[in-house]
Amino acid sequence: MTMGIPVAQFLAHPGRRFPLHAVISPTETLDDVRTIEEIKLDGQAFAQLGTLYLEVTMTTVISQPCGRCLAPIVRPFALQEAFHVPIPPSADEVDVWRLAASLLLSVHDPNALCRPDCRGLCPSCGADLNEMPDHVCGRDDAERRTLGEYFRR
DSSP: OBSSEEOHHHHHSTTOOEEEEEEEOOOSOOOSSOEEOOEEEEEEEEEETTEEEEEEEEEEEEEEEOTTTOOEEEEEEEEEEEEEEEOOTTOSEEOOHHHHHHHHHHHSOTTOOSSTTOOOBOTTTOOBTTTOTTOOOSSOHHHHHHHHHHHHO
């Protein structure tokens, strides 16, 4: 596992494409809700004029809460993408974590569901309707109306 992609080989042979197989570790948190584990990059790359060009398939595991019931969802995710990153002068490697993670999150559904028929949470008391399908909220209609008016303000 690396923090970045070593660039010496690419810089020594500008314009020449080399196979790229790398695993990059998270260097920061990009989202308050979703998390990304290590990212595997498989494809090819080349350097030209101080820039590293990558054509890769990125695979990872994305964790996030269900968009309706907030249950944790952990799913594998893959994306084919071509992108480039500048190579800082005298750098031994380039960090592509932030860019790769941003690309993955930009095409990933931010409101994924734990299952297609997820019933969500009771709007009055927050009970998980998947676990309690016969749930009837104990609050009376007057109290629900008051809460509804409160949240509309």
